[in-house]
Amino acid sequence: MAECGASGSGSSGDSLDKSITLPPDEIFRNLENAKRFAIDIGGSLTKLAYYSTVQHKVARVRSFESSGRDTEQDHEPPYEISVQEEVTARLHFVKFENTYIEACLDFIKDHLVNTETKVIQATGGGAYKFKDLIEEKLRLKVDKEDVMTCLIKGCNFVLRNIPHEAFAYQKDSDPEFRFQTNHPDIFPYLLVNIGSGVSIVKVETEDRFEWVGGSSIGGGTFWGLGALLTKTKKFDELLHLASKGQHTSVDMLVQDVYGGAHQTLGLSGDLIASSFGKSAAADKEFSKEDMAKSLLHMISNDIGQLACLYAKLHCLDRVYFGGFFIRGHPVTMRTITYSINFFSKGEVQALFLRHEGYLGAIGAFLKGAEQDNPNQYSWGENYAGSSGLMSSSPELCPTQRFDLLEMDRLERPLANLPLLLDPSSYVPDTVDLTDDALARKYWLTCFEEALDGVVKRAVASQPGSVDAAERAEKFRQKYWRKLQTLRHQPFAYGTLTVRSLLDTREHCLNEFNFPDPYSKVKQKENGVALKCFPRVIRCLDALGWEERQLALVKGLLAGNVFDWGAKAVSDVLESDPQFGFEEAKSKLQERPWLVDSYGKWLQRLKITVE
């Protein structure tokens, strides 16, 4: 009765589908350099993890020898741009249905060049079932890793390294998703992993965790009972059915029993008194949708209630949900959240994970890569290579069979700016675009309209390349698709900000070997700016103290005009090559500015000066 596995078993007689053709460069990317493998095989889904290196171009700046050169000379760039090849580390995670496992293993075998790899870390119930197949196909030794250990390792890793990994879901609030900022203190927490069954684990430190309970009513129950009731054998189709159903025709509500709310107990009439309590009624057929909805409610409520009880019993106030069950499905998240709130009276918070399905695979990978110390580096999600959270409306992408997550090892470990008073509460982005529909629309349109210009710049940045135009076109398509995804699912990569839109564009550019399309523009403008600089300084020095402060601020604002990201500005810059610093200054709005605290600032400066 207790659940045990992170991801259940593969005993459901899935017949292996060998006929599929994989679009190789879209799914198992960078396989030729892959060197560490881990696999997590659950009851329905396989998650493959590998470590690879990516060679890509970076634009480096190098000063000319300054001796013997005349910087005043016109048309001479201030520095040299050298495009170098750089190798960075990347983690790849691919999730696919178990039916494709043989085709995938064949594909990997054919594309695996690196012969140093001898071992594959494996976890999940299927590690046991598919062991022989993996060893035979890949000629790698399968090293079985403990399911719970992998799960917790993976969960800790995503909570620490993936920005906006966890989120709260509240149906009727706007936005529905509330992403959590990453916090260095992630412990203690309760992890409820919903695989075929449910495992409930209390996690106290990186290495200390305890399986405190489980339940046999999990994803496998939804799938199994759902298949029996509706004759629909696909998990996602069942979820889709559920999203269209009315549970009230099948469930007995409090109002069905009492004609309204239960006053003494303070229970609303809409609460479910008995799941499927109406379905023993004679002579009635129930729709598949309604039964699937009722089943999803029943299971989600039960999981939420158990999670709440275990959290209270162990004095924990945060519960993370992992596994393959939730899949960003709003009915499930709403019901679990409701249940936890109801039974804990708001004391326990339900938090969902964008990468709920990858925890075991990430953990297994980390176990195998311990000598590389992956936890010592900072990792960033690669928005270009990652699929993003499933849409809330399954109609949007029903054919999505492969889900990808890629993480880049950052050049240096990230650290908090030491000047920040409280780094954990600092949010660098001023506008949360998931929160502000108007601003979101504005910025997405902005980036869409700027796309042609970026493509043009990208081609221009690599004049010597024969395939630059072709790559730039691929970039355009990819980034355009990302923008459309974000229009429909603003929460696909966590909180949406102008910064994340820029990062996504950069990741897409890098993907197609455009390290910096603006490098030439920057080079030219930096040259111009350096030439202006002595004159600007001389002018400032000539001013009195108070006039100088205003001139400095105006200069700051004018300098900020030179932003190619803003379409209005790039239009001006494109159409008027003579547009310079003085022109920008003259175009500035008169005071008072939109946000104008110049007076206060000046006052403070005066005190400091005196």
Added chain:
Amino acid sequence: MAECGASGSGSSGDSLDKSITLPPDEIFRNLENAKRFAIDIGGSLTKLAYYSTVQHKVARVRSFESSGRDTEQDHEPPYEISVQEEVTARLHFVKFENTYIEACLDFIKDHLVNTETKVIQATGGGAYKFKDLIEEKLRLKVDKEDVMTCLIKGCNFVLRNIPHEAFAYQKDSDPEFRFQTNHPDIFPYLLVNIGSGVSIVKVETEDRFEWVGGSSIGGGTFWGLGALLTKTKKFDELLHLASKGQHTSVDMLVQDVYGGAHQTLGLSGDLIASSFGKSAAADKEFSKEDMAKSLLHMISNDIGQLACLYAKLHCLDRVYFGGFFIRGHPVTMRTITYSINFFSKGEVQALFLRHEGYLGAIGAFLKGAEQDNPNQYSWGENYAGSSGLMSSSPELCPTQRVRSGTFDLLEMDRLERPLANLPLLLDPSSYVPDTVDLTDDALARKYWLTCFEEALDGVRARGGPGAPGVETGGSEFVGVGGPGRPWSKRQVW
């Protein structure tokens, strides 16, 4: 999502069966003297309670005038026996399926002689649904009583008054049933009432209790999902199917996932990892029996786990199960017990009630009878008039099962005097007056049952026409009640 009602609703479209003929003197006994009524209408079952009086013969002993008599003289009895008519109070409880409710109400109306009764206490979800029908048929005003209050009152009453009301169930031990001796300190405890849904109530004193939680996965879920999966619409038939099924063909076990036990977590390979976890497998039909069994396991496990968690959260170590779901069904009791033991590591005890289904009706009756102070008296179960716990093997007496599944009776006699503990006992609560527990000792049981069977003819010969005490009323022959246990002479009859 939270369950609320003690007994759920009657919204399942049960069509009323008006055609049945009731065997009146077997079911609604002593109706002519009935004076207080209470009714608890759940989602599937109606429980009717009434108070009545029974006139019966008692044999009294009277000494002869001792003066002028020679006791040494032979053939002269030492005292005189006089048979008298006595009136004693009796509580009647009748449980039947909601389909019979109209026929039953008609029957009661036709046989109700006492016109003083004006009110009927009603509880359960059906009190709301059937209010008009009851008022029209019986011409009694329906007084709705709070479901939880009735439930707790009833539970406290049976725990105090019915000997061996509560029992632990352990499948592989002998005997499977371990009855608890009644203890004056029944508080605190957790009551898990399984109706259509599940209500979980912490009971601290006679008047202080708190609804601490509930679940929508209850009896209605077994019935509803069971009906959808097996096309079997009868609750007891579903239970019967379940008792013949193999859940391992439908459920995914730990060994299906790991090829054996899960060593690190110390979980046995036989544990269910995922209920119905195998049934999404393509191209296979599952038997009704297997699906019903898996469903019963799923629901019983879940209820046991929730009960255990609520008990631990509220620091309680005893959980009583009420409602209409369990019905003495061994698979259910075994699964609930296993689940509680597993999740509490043996710290919480699951206790079942012989009269689980009557709690609400008893409570509603007690509420209406408060001026009679029923709690001041001692009550004894009348073994002749009560149906007894359902057999553990349904195959044993299938016809009785069907019959008693339709009508189940409980009768309680008000004892002549309140029972009190013998003051000489060191620890009355641990004192067991019986030297042999025949449920525990199969050999002794066989011996004594045969003994009583063989003596039966003799008893019949003794109790000729007009002989006192042959009727079920029970005569005062011995006049000794054991402490907290009115072991009465009915054993001898």
